[in-house]
Amino acid sequence: MKDRVAGGIILFLSIFYGLTAFRFKLEYLVEPLGPSKYPILLSLFSIILSLYLIIFPGKLDIIKWKLTAIDRRIPIFIVSLFLYIFLLWISGYIIATFIYITFLGLIFGSTFFKSAIMAMIFSIAIYLFFVSLLKLHLPTSYIIDMLK
Amino acid sequence: MSILHYLLNGFSVAFVPTNLLMVILGSFFGTTLGMIPGIGPVNGIAMLTPFMFALGLPPEAALILFAAIYFGAEYGNAISSILLNIPGTSASIVTTFDGYPMAKSGRGGTALAISAISSFFASIFSLIIMMFFAPVMSSWAIHFGPAEYFALMVFAFSMLSTLSGDNLAKGLISSVFGLMLATVGLDSQTGIPRFTYGFMGLYDGLNFIVVTIGFFAISEILMSMENIEAFKVFNANISKVMISFKEFCFSLFTIIRSSMLGFIIGLLPGAGGTIATFISYTIEKRIYAKKGDFGSGDIRGVASPQAANSSAVGGALIPMLTLGVPGSETTAVMLAALMGMNITPGPLMIENHPDIFWGLIASMFVANVLLLFLNLPLARIFIKILLVPKWILMPIIVGISCIAVYTINFNMFDIFLMIIFGLVGYFMRKFRFPLAPVILGLVLGPLLETNLRRALIISSGDIKIFFSSYISVFLWILTIAGITLPSITKIIKRYAK
Numbered sequence: 001m002k003d004r005v006a007g008g009i010i011l012f013l014s015i016f017y018g019l020t021a022f023r024f025k026l027e028y029l030v031e032p033l034g035p036s037k038y039p040i041l042l043s044l045f046s047i048i049l050s051l052y053l054i055i056f057p058g059k060l061d062i063i064k065w066k067l068t069a070i071d072r073r074i075p076i077f078i079v080s081l082f083l084y085i086f087l088l089w090i091s092g093y094i095i096a097t098f099i100y101i102t103f104l105g106l107i108f109g110s111t112f113f114k115s116a117i118m119a120m121i122f123s124i125a126i127y128l129f130f131v132s133l134l135k136l137h138l139p140t141s142y143i144i145d146m147l148k
Numbered sequence: 149m150s151i152l153h154y155l156l157n158g159f160s161v162a163f164v165p166t167n168l169l170m171v172i173l174g175s176f177f178g179t180t181l182g183m184i185p186g187i188g189p190v191n192g193i194a195m196l197t198p199f200m201f202a203l204g205l206p207p208e209a210a211l212i213l214f215a216a217i218y219f220g221a222e223y224g225n226a227i228s229s230i231l232l233n234i235p236g237t238s239a240s241i242v243t244t245f246d247g248y249p250m251a252k253s254g255r256g257g258t259a260l261a262i263s264a265i266s267s268f269f270a271s272i273f274s275l276i277i278m279m280f281f282a283p284v285m286s287s288w289a290i291h292f293g294p295a296e297y298f299a300l301m302v303f304a305f306s307m308l309s310t311l312s313g314d315n316l317a318k319g320l321i322s323s324v325f326g327l328m329l330a331t332v333g334l335d336s337q338t339g340i341p342r343f344t345y346g347f348m349g350l351y352d353g354l355n356f357i358v359v360t361i362g363f364f365a366i367s368e369i370l371m372s373m374e375n376i377e378a379f380k381v382f383n384a385n386i387s388k389v390m391i392s393f394k395e396f397c398f399s400l401f402t403i404i405r406s407s408m409l410g411f412i413i414g415l416l417p418g419a420g421g422t423i424a425t426f427i428s429y430t431i432e433k434r435i436y437a438k439k440g441d442f443g444s445g446d447i448r449g450v451a452s453p454q455a456a457n458s459s460a461v462g463g464a465l466i467p468m469l470t471l472g473v474p475g476s477e478t479t480a481v482m483l484a485a486l487m488g489m490n491i492t493p494g495p496l497m498i499e500n501h502p503d504i505f506w507g508l509i510a511s512m513f514v515a516n517v518l519l520l521f522l523n524l525p526l527a528r529i530f531i532k533i534l535l536v537p538k539w540i541l542m543p544i545i546v547g548i549s550c551i552a553v554y555t556i557n558f559n560m561f562d563i564f565l566m567i568i569f570g571l572v573g574y575f576m577r578k579f580r581f582p583l584a585p586v587i588l589g590l591v592l593g594p595l596l597e598t599n600l601r602r603a604l605i606i607s608s609g610d611i612k613i614f615f616s617s618y619i620s621v622f623l624w625i626l627t628i629a630g631i632t633l634p635s636i637t638k639i640i641k642r643y644a645k
Contacts, residue, residue, distance in 0.1 A: 003315075006579045010321060017328060017343070024340050032609030033601045035335040035342060042331070046324045049317050058315040058580070073373050074574075081366075081567045084550070085560050101543045107373075110539035118540055122547055134202045136555055 003057030010050035018043030073107050080104070092141035097123035151279055154506045161208060161507030162514055170205075170213040171511050175518045178220020180533055183228050184541065187368070188237045189221035190478045190587070194360040195548055197485045198555045207491040208504045212511040214482045215465065219271055219512060222421065222458045223519045226263035227530055230256060230450070239421035239457045242429045246442060246449025253445055261391040262399055262447050263454045264523035270407040270455035271516045274462025277411055279509055282498065286470040289495040294603035295613045297473075299623035301596045304473050306627045307416060308585045310634060311423055318581045326589015327596065329354050336594060337601060349561035356484040358553050358562050359569050359590055360477075363583050365549045366570025369542055371577060389527040391447075399451040402432050410456030414463020416475065421460040425453035469493050469505065473592065477584040480591040 021039035080103060087096035098119045105115025130136045161167060181192040193214050200210045225236030230247035243263065250259040292300070309319030332343045333353030344350040406428040413424040432452040433442045442449045468479040472494035486493055491501065498505045522530070553566045573583055607613035615621055 002579060006581070020343060024335070024342055026338055026340065031337065031601055032604040035338050035340045038597050038600065039328070039331050039342065042324055042328050046321065046328070049321045049324065052317050053321070056317075058318070074370055077370065077373060078567065078571060081546075081550075081570075082564075085563050085567075088563075089560060097547060101547055104543035104546060105539045108537075108539035108542050110537070115539065115543075118543070122544060126547065126551060130551070130555070134199070136202055137558065138551070139554070139560070 004054050007050045007053035007057070011047060011054070014043050014046035014050060018047070077104075077107060080107075088139040089142050092144065093138035094123050094127055095141075096139070097126070151283075154502060155279065155510060157503070158506030158508075158510030161503050162212070162510035166205070166209050167212050167507065167511055168514070170209045171216050171515045171518060174213040174216025175220045175515050175522060178217035178222075179224035179227075179519065179522055179530060180220075181217065182221030182224030182236045182240075183530060183534065185228055185232070185234045185236055187545070188225075188364070188478075189218045190360060190481055191365045191368075192217050192221070193478065193481045193485065194357050194364070195552045197357050197481075197488070198552045200485065201488065202555060207486060207489040207501075208507045210489060211482070211486060211491075211504060211508050212515075214485065215508055215512055216515040218461055218465075218478055218482070219458065219515055220519055220522075222271075222454075222461055223264060223267045223523050224530065225457075226267070226450070226454055227260065227523075227527065228534060230259045230263065231531065232534065237421075239425055239460075240453070241422070242425040242453035243450055245429070245453075246444070246446050249443075249445035250447070250450065255445065257389045258391050258395065258447065259450050260389045260527050261524060262395065262451050264389075264520055264527070265391065265396065266399065266403045266406070266451040266455040267458040267523070268516055268520040269403050270410060270457075270459035271462065271519075272513070273404075273407040274411045274414070274459040275509060275512050275516070278462045278466055282466050282470050282505070285466060286495045286498045289471050292471075292495065292619065293617075294599040294606065296617060296619045296623070298596065298599040298603055299614060299620045299627070300471065300473055301592055301599070303623045303627045303630070304467075304475060304592070305585065305588065306630045308475070308588055309582075310630050314580070316631065316634070318579075319585055322576070322581050322583065322585040323589050326586035326591075327593045329359065329586070329590045330593020331597070336598060347561070349557075349559060349565075352557075353594075354565070354590065355556055355562065356481060356587070356590055357556055358565050360481055360587055361549045361553055362566040362569025363573035363576075363586060364477075365545060366566060367573030367577055367583075369546060370570065370574040372538070372542065389524050395447055399448050402448040402451045403455045406432065406452045406455035407459040410459030411463040413456070414460030414475075415466055416463075421457040421464075421476075424456040424460040428452045428456035469497060469508075470495060472497075472595070474588065477587040480584075480588045484591045 018040055021036045021043060024034075024036040024039070026034055080100065084096060084100045087099060090096070098116075101119035101122050102112070102115045105118055106112060110118075127138060130138055162171070177192055177196070178189060181187045181189060196213065196217075200213070221237060222239065225240035226243045226247065228234050228236040229240040229243040230251050233244050233248040235241045235244055247259045247263065250256060305323045309323050310316055311319075330353070332350055334341055334351055341351060409428045409431070410421070410424040413427065414421065429442075429449065429452050432448055433440065436442065436446075436448065440446050440448065464474075464476050464479050468474040468483055470493075472483065472492060474480040474483045483493060491497070491504065549566065550563050553562045554560070556562055576583060576586075603613050604611070615624065
């Protein structure tokens, strides 16, 4: 069943990809293939393979989803990663990374104090490495930039 | 100039302080990355590439670092296999069969030592063969035109799809998915934006570092969240990592056979170390069917996969360096990184950049001596790294992944893409789709399309050009055989029963 679900998703995405490829048109076609035929070819190939997967699903068609407290950390982790991007934009690298790495430490089973120490060392060390040694800039706070 | 002369020149490159530093760093990082389950050389190389660009290192230094990581990972992955019964990378699964029973019976030190020594001999063997074989292959590949290259790449995809998973359709879907990802961005021939959907960040195409870190590092962290307990090290207090001369002689023929086999299998696109280890172990087990103790702690059961695995690294580097066609995810990332530094591996590389090629060979001789030293007397220090708790290790990996991705274009959008690819990679793992063909597809996609289109321009759209030379026809036959043979064998076996 799971292979069929995967096959269905791939079929849908392949059709979408192929239909998008049809829109790439040139006024003067200077070469036999052009920009659209190769993606269309890939789309057709993918459609055939996804149909094969739907009709002949594999024998190892089992997926273990552990719906335990640990597994619930996965969506939390993903959401937190997106929030980290937002935080980087708002508060700049050091503060955002300190907060985020502390939070990750907690997700992976540490205490708040230990995580905070580790996060502080990590964020400052990386900042110094990039800014002082490599002379690269890391995200700065949007708010501070505005106030400047 | 003779090969010896070239090699001496290579050593002069290898002993340049920057390159020597790369050898040391690469060997250390490689052993560590190979040892920690789930990270592996591909992540390490992808994460370090932005730093290489930032530091403005010359291409030979970058290539030396990457190759040292690749070799080092093959040494390091045995440590976790032997002591934890958890393979550091898929190529060390077989090492657990005899390595872990050896550790359980108090022979962990012997297992670690034979693993390092067999890796050393196999790596040196593969480098020597590489020295003689790569220039020959290069001079042969110089006659390849776009049609031959296209056929060669299709062959690489077919092999990788067939060998990297338990389901051919899934392997092919992964390859096609990678090729689709490679079409995102401005079309190289016409300049038309494709699949960008108005996002400016997609006009330059998907960066391989973003996709690789998402697919391998982030998805691996998601997988590891399902089992959050710390690693339990068995017999971490190993007093001595050494073997006797008698034990070495006992394993010598196994090491020689497995090195030869590993090198040949490593040459094939997609086969790589994992398959080499399984085949060499099976052969050794059959050879010593009556006299061996395979599966319950035979020293040759550790020597065989480690030798095959390390020798396969040398084999895998040859098609990447001489043809510009990588056969594994690690060599694919190496190729992409080199192309980012304006070095295009291929038939002309040895001729145009002999310093890079021979410098690499010489550096790898140095790296392997260093790795032997790291993995024998210093093995106990590396074991301590395995004791680092996940709450330190995982946040550091996430933090470095984010910053590595950010520094490519100094763009938050790339971190966003990395998360998306992390999720896609996680679901692909759950649905048992192999990830290696996706990376190969992404890296080789532009080359595949360019060669396809170039060949059709030459022939004015006539597809007969793809079958016009003996090389192309031979490669197409190999491709068809690669895809159909496993199914035909299955059918024959079913009827035979």
